[in-house]
Amino acid sequence: MSRTTGRGKAAWALAFATILVWGWPVSQAGSETDKTYVGSEACGECHETEYESFKTYSKKAHSYESIRVMKKGLTEAEFVTCFECHTTGHRKAGGFRSEHETPELKDAGCEVCHGPGSLHVESQEPDDINGDLTAKDCETCHNSDRVAAFDYKPLIYGGAH
Ligand code: HEC
Numbered sequence: 001m002s003r004t005t006g007r008g009k010a011a012w013a014l015a016f017a018t019i020l021v022w023g024w025p026v027s028q029a030g031s032e033t034d035k036t037y038v039g040s041e042a043c044g045e046c047h048e049t050e051y052e053s054f055k056t057y058s059k060k061a062h063s064y065e066s067i068r069v070m071k072k073g074l075t076e077a078e079f080v081t082c083f084e085c086h087t088t089g090h091r092k093a094g095g096f097r098s099e100h101e102t103p104e105l106k107d108a109g110c111e112v113c114h115g116p117g118s119l120h121v122e123s124q125e126p127d128d129i130n131g132d133l134t135a136k137d138c139e140t141c142h143n144s145d146r147v148a149a150f151d152y153k154p155l156i157y158g159g160a161h
């Protein structure tokens with residue numbers, strides 16, 4: 001009897017040690033929640049072509065300027081509502097907070113379409129970034145209220161690179 005108890009204890013100790021070393025299993029599977037935002041410039045180190053094209057042609061690359069010039073006519077609370085679409089990852093883990101705290105995220109960057117890139121920047125694995133985009137990835141900002149007819153098909157490469 002004492003042997004089974006001893007083994008039981010050992011098993012628990014091992015399970016506990018495993019959790020200490022590897023983290024709670026749930027958070028491992030849900031790595032989506034561990035991804036944070038890094039800003040477009042970090043992507044440019046490896047994707048120079050996309051980065052240069054984005055900086056040069058996409059309106060998103062200047063989307064903070066669009067709201068900044070209108071700030072005077074808005075209350076602070078109204079101004080904050082613009083962040084959801086005109087900045088990167090506002091109210092999400094590691095996302096935009098303010099122009100001064102997170103300047104690298106002040107425009108709507110690569111990650112508004114491709115999702116938070118911290119894990120992919122480390123691993124360089126295509127699987128760690130969203131490369132397979134659909135209209136759903138645009139609709140949070142290009143919603144029907146704002147854009148009467150947002151036709152995804154001709155626009156899929158528009159506003160990107
Ligand atoms: C350290 C280098 C590096 C950085 C930094 C980097 N990537 Fe990548 N990325 C890669 C490599 C390598 C691939 C795989 C290329 C291939 O298979 O042809 C890739 C592939 C991709 C793909 C295609 C994924 C697919 O499903 O095929 C996308 C989209 C992408 N990266 C976006 C980004 C974004 C957005 C950022 C910034 C958040 C970024 N990358 C930062 C190296 C990098």
Ligand code: HEC
Nearest residue numbers: 058059060063066085086112113137138141155156158159
């Ligand atoms: C986080 C919000 C957000 C998401 C997600 C988003 N966009 Fe945008 N997009 C904007 C904003 C904001 C502008 C306007 C920027 C400005 O002019 O200040 C814009 C502008 C555009 C434009 C105008 C032309 C140009 O050169 O920029 C196109 C086209 C576009 N987006 C396509 C897309 C597509 C396609 C997707 C999905 C794959 C997408 N967007 C996802 C916020 C977003």
Ligand code: HEC
Nearest residue numbers: 059066067070078079081082084085086140141142146147
């Ligand atoms: C729900 C998402 C969303 C919110 C919130 C939002 N915008 Fe936009 N805004 C967009 C999109 C998408 C476009 C691009 C429309 C297009 O080109 O089809 C845009 C375009 C603009 C433009 C035109 C830029 C240009 O010259 O091309 C201005 C200015 C602007 N927004 C200001 C604001 C201000 C100020 C706020 C806050 C009061 C705000 N937006 C809130 C999504 C949003």
Ligand code: HEC
Nearest residue numbers: 040043047050051054109110113131132133156157159160
């Ligand atoms: C408006 C949304 C949008 C933005 C912003 C955006 N991309 Fe993309 N990206 C796309 C789309 C759409 C594809 C094509 C995916 C497909 O074929 O389904 C793509 C594909 C890619 C690929 C795969 C290779 C290729 O060119 O097809 C890479 C790498 C990539 N993007 C990097 C970036 C980087 C780096 C930035 C920022 C500098 C960025 N993207 C910004 C929408 C976007």
